[in-house]
Amino acid sequence: MSRRDFVRLTGACAATLAAAGVAPAGGEAGDLDADRRGVLVDLTVCIGCRRCEWACRNENNPPAGELHECDDQSVFRSRRRPTSTQLTVVNRSPGPAGGRPVHVKTQCMHCEHPACASACLVGAMRKTPAGPVIYDASRCIGCRYCMVACPFQYASYEYDNALTPQVKKCQLCGNRTQRGELPACVAICPVEALTYGRRDDLLRIAHERLRSCPDQYIDHVYGEHEAGGTSWLYLSDRPFSELGFPTLGSSSPAALTEAIQHGIFKGFAAPVMLFGLLGAVGKLMHAPKESP
Amino acid sequence: MRAALAAIAVLAAIGAAGAPRSAERPVDRGRTAPTMASPTCLGCHASFGADADVPVNRGRFAHAGDDRVGASAARRTGTPDVVIIGDLANLYGAVVFDHRVHADMSQIAGGCVNCHHHAPEGSPVSACRECHAPERSAGTPTHPSLKGAYHRQCLSCHRDWSHENACGFCHTEQAATGGARVVDASALAHTRFPRLEPSATYRYETPQAPAALVSFQHRDHAQSFGLQCVDCHRAGSCAGCHDGSQGPQESMHRMDSCRSCHAVNACGFCHDQQPRPPFDHAVATGWDPGPQHQHTPCVSCHGRVEAFLRPSSNCRGCHGGLDPQTFDHRITGVPLEGSHAQFACVRCHDASRAEAPATCHGCHADRSYPPQTPGQRN
Numbered sequence: 001m002s003r004r005d006f007v008r009l010t011g012a013c014a015a016t017l018a019a020a021g022v023a024p025a026g027g028e029a030g031d032l033d034a035d036r037r038g039v040l041v042d043l044t045v046c047i048g049c050r051r052c053e054w055a056c057r058n059e060n061n062p063p064a065g066e067l068h069e070c071d072d073q074s075v076f077r078s079r080r081r082p083t084s085t086q087l088t089v090v091n092r093s094p095g096p097a098g099g100r101p102v103h104v105k106t107q108c109m110h111c112e113h114p115a116c117a118s119a120c121l122v123g124a125m126r127k128t129p130a131g132p133v134i135y136d137a138s139r140c141i142g143c144r145y146c147m148v149a150c151p152f153q154y155a156s157y158e159y160d161n162a163l164t165p166q167v168k169k170c171q172l173c174g175n176r177t178q179r180g181e182l183p184a185c186v187a188i189c190p191v192e193a194l195t196y197g198r199r200d201d202l203l204r205i206a207h208e209r210l211r212s213c214p215d216q217y218i219d220h221v222y223g224e225h226e227a228g229g230t231s232w233l234y235l236s237d238r239p240f241s242e243l244g245f246p247t248l249g250s251s252s253p254a255a256l257t258e259a260i261q262h263g264i265f266k267g268f269a270a271p272v273m274l275f276g277l278l279g280a281v282g283k284l285m286h287a288p289k290e291s292p
Numbered sequence: 293m294r295a296a297l298a299a300i301a302v303l304a305a306i307g308a309a310g311a312p313r314s315a316e317r318p319v320d321r322g323r324t325a326p327t328m329a330s331p332t333c334l335g336c337h338a339s340f341g342a343d344a345d346v347p348v349n350r351g352r353f354a355h356a357g358d359d360r361v362g363a364s365a366a367r368r369t370g371t372p373d374v375v376i377i378g379d380l381a382n383l384y385g386a387v388v389f390d391h392r393v394h395a396d397m398s399q400i401a402g403g404c405v406n407c408h409h410h411a412p413e414g415s416p417v418s419a420c421r422e423c424h425a426p427e428r429s430a431g432t433p434t435h436p437s438l439k440g441a442y443h444r445q446c447l448s449c450h451r452d453w454s455h456e457n458a459c460g461f462c463h464t465e466q467a468a469t470g471g472a473r474v475v476d477a478s479a480l481a482h483t484r485f486p487r488l489e490p491s492a493t494y495r496y497e498t499p500q501a502p503a504a505l506v507s508f509q510h511r512d513h514a515q516s517f518g519l520q521c522v523d524c525h526r527a528g529s530c531a532g533c534h535d536g537s538q539g540p541q542e543s544m545h546r547m548d549s550c551r552s553c554h555a556v557n558a559c560g561f562c563h564d565q566q567p568r569p570p571f572d573h574a575v576a577t578g579w580d581p582g583p584q585h586q587h588t589p590c591v592s593c594h595g596r597v598e599a600f601l602r603p604s605s606n607c608r609g610c611h612g613g614l615d616p617q618t619f620d621h622r623i624t625g626v627p628l629e630g631s632h633a634q635f636a637c638v639r640c641h642d643a644s645r646a647e648a649p650a651t652c653h654g655c656h657a658d659r660s661y662p663p664q665t666p667g668q669r670n
């Protein structure tokens with residue numbers, strides 16, 4: 001191979017790679033149903049009664065214990081994260097002197113473009129078109145990459161289960177919603193701080209509230225854009241950063257890595273090209289020398 | 293165990309299970325209307341016709357005028373005393389809601405519209421269930437169900453002043469038998485709700501040197517002078533009175549609150565160099581009201597609070613309407629028995645001199661009142 005041939009070949013490879021599109025893919029919104037579901041949380045309404053914690057336990061990890069045990073406010077002394085037996089927890093942020101504290105219910109946010117699903121090697125975490133991000137224990141190999149990838153750190157692991165540990169997180173009560181029921185936490189909430197519905201409707205409702213009661217809220221729907229958008233959306237009267245919400249950009253953490261990976265491997269063009277090139281080089285190198 | 297829990301879960305999910313029964317059952321505790329003169333309900337509540345019992349919200353000052361009836365006018369309007377909110381009970385028992393107490397208190401902080409939020413001034417007051425359906429509706433996700441509405445409404449104030457959100461504050465946890473325990477709200481009143489204990493006297497340091505001190509006799513105003521809370525406290529909030537962690541209501545520190553009744557220009561009427569003791573009728577006027585008149589509101593003898601009239605020194609000036617045949621002497625603390633019960637008043641009392649104590653000398657040379665009282669003293 002002459003030097004000119006070599007340059008020509010590498011140039012062609014680069015052009016093919018570029019054409020394959022390494023530009024960020026920006027997730028896969030096209031795969032999601034237009035009426036995918038979500039939950040809107042109005043933090044100005046939540047009273048911190050923790051009945052949602054009880055209902056969640058009752059649904060996912062019974063027995064849930066006595067209802068009045070939820071009245072124990074001492075749990076608010078430290079900030080809690082969901083655990084493998086308590087998939088949703090309510091935290092309290094003290095209010096200004098004499099003012100109301102704010103209670104924040106936390107659970108898997110069911111991202112529109114979930115980093116956990118992206119990080120999973122075996123497809124055990126999956127974003128369903130209807131909204132929920134669900135976990136398939138039969139595929140899981142226990143690597144816990146999903147937990148590391150989650151920008152909210154809301155997934156947890158059954159460390160105390162030596163033989164068949166699973167990753168645990170809110171599944172948005174798939175069993176219940178298929179029966180036409182509300183997710184357990186939404187159903188029990190005595191003040192209806194939680195609204196379950198189409199994500200598009202929830203966003204419309206949220207913006208309507210912000211418009212009609214501008215004094216009552218800060219002008220921000222958390223989850224509309226955070227981490228590329230989440231199924232759980234929050235309204236608040238205090239800046240979210242003061243309430244323990246991570247400050248996130250509007251693109252999914254999975255977007256860049258996926259764009260590079262998927263771009264390179266799209267249509268398997270890059271590997272074919274690379275190995276083609278290497279093969280050609282190898283062949284040329286080992287071609288019998290022409291006798292002068 | 294699992295099955296029972298599942299059943300509870302289903303109940304929880306259904307939330308407002310069951311067809312609506314009589315959702316809010318008014319219970320008349322049979323309180324009597326106060327005896328003070330007051331305008332008739334129809335004067336304000338035009339809709340209280342023969343066939344209409346719908347109160348009309350006339351706004352926050354409706355019951356707070358000079359007539360001093362305060363919210364007590366509500367007591368004659370057909371509004372319920374106690375409402376048992378039990379329609380939606382499932383995990384918890386019914387709530388005994390003392391509507392009258394809340395109606396009275398609401399006059400301090402905005403009026404009926406505080407809770408009946410879609411009853412702006414002049415419009416009929418509607419019950420919660422008229423707008424809020426028992427079931428949560430997917431069609432109107434922004435509109436709370438009846439249960440959500442109740443909870444939001446009550447807790448929006450309660451959690452502010454009590455810093456509590458425990459369900460047991462209002463509910464009894466549902467008994468295993470399913471029957472809701474109905475509790476007499478009056479029995480709960482001071483067990484669940486902190487008793488309001490305002491100081492007898494509030495002392496204010498003012499910049500009005502040298503007479504910088506104002507001693508405000510709260511107990512006298514509230515108990516003896518016959519004032520209702522709403523007469524002074526008008527722009528309050530629930531937390532303003534009930535939240536022990538807050539000081540006295542800020543708005544009450546201003547002089548105009550006093551001047552709305554005391555139209556006097558002499559600073560010394562309120563300002564002094566020394567703290568002033570509570571009002572003592574005997575010291576201030578020379579007439580000791582004694583045990584008989586100790587709890588008589590000032591207005592009973594002196595007329596309107598703003599301009600106290602000097603009452604006649606003749607007992608009949610006040611007690612002219614007393615019928616000796618029907619008068620129950622026991623209310624004076626001196627029950628009469630035997631022949632004493634038959635006497636005309638003047639046999640013991642000098643009706644022309646109110647300050648004169650009853651005498652025994654007309655019949656008993658060796659006895660005198662009060663050391664020796666006829667009959668048994670209570």
Ligand code: SF4
Pocket residue numbers: 045046047048049050051052053090103105185188189190191192193194
């Ligand atoms: S049940 Fe509702 S009000 Fe109670 S803590 Fe959960 S979200 Fe807040």
